[in-house]
Amino acid sequence: MEGIVAVGYGLVRVGEYWAKDIVSLAADAASMALDMAKQPSVDALYVGSALSGALGIQGNLAIHVADELGFADGLAVNISAGGASSGLAVLSGIDRLLSGSAEYVLVGGVEKVSDNLPSDVLEAILIDIDRRVLKYSGLTDAGLAAIMARLYMEEYGVSKEKITSLSVLDHENGVNNPYAMFRRAVSLDMAMSAPLVADPLTIFDVAPYGDGAAFLVLTTKEKALEEGLDYMEFLGYGVARNRVPISHRSNLLSFDASAEAASVALSRANISIDSLRFVELFDNFSITGVLALEALGLSGSGSGADDVWSGKFNLDRQVSVDIMGGLKARGHPIGATGAYQLCEAFMRFEEAPRREYGLVHMMSGFDDQAIVFVVGGGGSA
Amino acid sequence: MPEITEWRDRIWRYRLIGSRCGGCGSTYYPPRNSRCLKCGGDLEEVELPRRGKLLSYTVVYQAPTLYKYSTPYIVGYIELLDGTRLFAMLTDVEPDEVRVGMELEATLRKLYTYGESGHIVYGVKFRPAVG
Amino acid sequence: MxxxxxxxxxxxxxxxxxxxxxxxxxxxxxxxxxxxxxxxxxxxxxxxxxxxxxxxxxxxxxxxxxxxxxxxxxxxxxxxxxxxxxxxxxxxxxxxxxxxxxxxxxxxxxxxxxxxxxxxxxxxxxxxxxxxxxxxxxxxxxxxxxxxxxxxxxxxxxxxxxxxxxxxxxAVIEASNSYVSDTPDFWRRSGEKYPRHLFRFTGEPAYFHHIISSVRRFFEEYGYSPKDFDYAIFHQPNTKFPQRVAKMLGFSMEQIKPGLLSPIIGNTYSGATLVGLAATLDVAKEGDRILLASFGSGAGSDTFSFLVTDLIExxxxxxxxxxxxxxxxxxxxxxxxxxxxxxxx
Structure with missing residues (x-):
């Protein structure tokens, strides 16, 4: 994959936007991205949103966002694919650029969960993941993660504390992220003794859903250099799917799609996992973050939680994980989360030395569809 | 109308109907319409064994709207006698009585009721084996 | 019948x-x-x-x-x-x-x-x-x-x-009988959540009259008497009624014992005599004869005689x-x- 870059990003702090509707929330983030990219003429818009249709907020969202932004023409495409929605929006934008059909694309995602009862949002999410398995068994997404956590603890003899230490790391790193929903550190004790969501997971093992919108302006590297824009380069990507329904998998603890997507992305980027400076996990739960670490190849099977616990992925280490707080501290605006992860990677490249690489992992459901991007910084300056 | 969508699923939901591969014997629940994941063989419908053991479980405290009045409730990851693995709600057992490895058997219970229409959805749940 | x-x-x-x-x-x-x-x-x-x-x-x-x-x-x-x-x-x-x-x-x-x-x-x-x-x-x-x-x-x-x-x-169903009359001891109108009842009127003119009429007629018709039965099950809205009706009809406490579950499980209504029969069949032997008399408010009683066979085990x-x-x-x-x-x- 040659020469596709992001030249602008925009995002709002994840939270509750009572006075904003979904379209203007998206437009706020998108406008910020367009400003940073010096207001290019956009040829196509891809908007990811997992639940806007299911929750009856606004169907066919992309044309409304396009109109709000004053785009007179060009594609406006809506993508609903759970937690992978905005990741697939980014991929679609990249494909559009690679095909030569567009010069600039606007890609990202938006989610509005505060307009509905939390229990209705939960119901929409579990139907989104797998109606037949989750709805009939009463399993919530947190419930499924809890079942995985207990399996993991039994299988590897790992304590719950070690799994939860990923949430503690997220909160520690989230302090530095101005767009994070929670910008405060928490102690392991606090995380362990918090109210249960689905035993053994407490509210600190579960990424909080929130309203949010994040967008990126993508173009070719050539164009960015020509316009003198700073950029984040997409060096490689991979997409893969795991088996659904999840009960048909032979091993619940093996995130095969994430593993496959990472291996493809790294090989396309021609970068080894050891040369990464940071990794952003799609840790919608502490346990899924741990399983992703193992799938991506950063930890061996059964040692992901141990590694996090021992500080192997802290900010001062060679490979840091969730440097902007992960899903736990930043918050989880489901269909927009992937775009947040990429915006945060871009933020990192603005501040830190440009010659470093990052890996961004996203997925829908539980490794149902995984997307991995390998990104690097760059610019004309 | 979810009542209609779910009516279509009633037979496998009531009777623990799964798919078995004619080639390698692998089983799946819910039933698959396509081919065997392991060997690509043809699948046929089969009534799965009603007994199994608990591999993992959770107690759900934050429930979706349909299960709001059931909380806290237990959902198990269960391995049936023939090796089929599935998720199902447990019943007739309290959170402090659940143990990984316990022997379970299938039964039919109310899953939820649609508030406005009053329509009751029945399905398989598992309880500690009796007798 | x-x-x-x-x-x-x-x-x-x-x-x-x-x-x-x-x-x-x-x-x-x-x-x-x-x-x-x-x-x-x-x-x-x-x-x-x-x-x-x-x-x-x-x-x-x-x-x-x-x-x-x-x-x-x-x-x-x-x-x-x-x-x-x-x-x-x-x-x-x-x-x-x-x-x-x-x-x-x-x-x-x-x-x-x-x-x-x-x-x-x-x-x-x-x-x-x-x-x-x-x-x-x-x-x-x-x-x-x-x-x-x-x-x-x-x-x-x-x-x-x-x-x-x-x-x-x-078990062979040897014979049965049914006796009904218009007796408003207990009812529930459509749309109502709970039934209503006429207190002590549910006893003598309802429960006792109908069961006794049904069983006595059954005995007359088919020539049975209490000593022909190893076990008996009567409808059991409480502990007292089935014991009293058994005594009034000439049955012993031993005969009703296996099928008398109401003290522990209560009145299971339409289930009551059948659950009692199941508990009795759980212990019955080949050749045992079992009498069952149900009662339903409004009101009526069915009587049956069952003869247990060698397939019971x-x-x-x-x-x-x-x-x-x-x-x-x-x-x-x-x-x-x-x-x-x-x-x-």
């Missing part, structure tokens, strides 16, 4: 929920000093008369090996149907994997709906219209909080599979009722109120 072809019980099964509440706990809430029974069952939040029927039917089918494709009728007797309009039997047909070429209906006659279903199926089987039929008595009966009925209204059910005797039965219910009695756990009033949906506004 006698069938023209000999029919009998091919298989049976009974089920009661896991939860019981003690009468003393209910009495404490309402400031009562004396109580009619010790405890009663109540359904879990996910149970209703249909799921109870399902359990009973499944046990009956699996324990007896009755051929699912030859079952030609599923009649469910209940006064607590999940739906006012929508049959329970059709769900049972699909959930149990029975042939869809079957008769199916819900019967209502207060507490004797289940025995009414037996009468109907015995006739269908004897006539040759069907080969096998299932009669179910099942209830999750409700008592208004604080009302006398709250102490006894319980949950449970049993199913009998009826076939011709030459298909091999574990291989067809006994697995699990027997005792397995369910052994797993009972006591719950408090707040759990009972929650599970029974009494807090729903």
């Amino acid at each position: 006698k069938t023209s072809n000999k029919v009998g019980i091919y298989g049976y099964g009974a089920y009661i929920p896991r939860y019981i509440i003690e009468n003393s706990v209910i009495a404490q809430v309402w400031g009562k000093l004396s109580t009619p029974i010790k405890s009663k069952t109540f359904p879990s939040y996910d149970e209703d008369s249909l799921t109870i029927a399902y359990e009973a039917c499944r046990i009956a089918i699996e324990s007896s090996g009755a051929p699912r494709d030859r079952i030609g009728a599923v009649y469910v007797g209940s006064e607590s149907k999940p739906y006012a309009v929508k049959p329970s039997g059709t769900v049972l047909v699909d959930a149990l994997g029975l042939s869809r070429n079957t008769l199916s209906a819900d019967f209502e006659f207060a507490c004797k709906a289940g025995t009414e279903a037996i009468q109907a199926i015995a006739g269908l089987v004897s006539s040759g219209m069907i080969d096998f039929g299932i009669a179910v008595g099942t209830d999750t009966s409700q008592g208004r909080p604080g009302d006398e009925l709250e102490y006894t209204a319980a949950a449970g059910g049993a199913a009998l599979i009826i076939s011709r005797a030459d298909d091999g039965v574990l 291989e067809r006994r219910a697995k699990p027997p009722l005792k397995a369910f009695l052994d797993r009972l756990v006591t719950k408090d009033y707040s759990t009972y109120v929650r599970y029974r949906g009494k807090l729903m506004l």
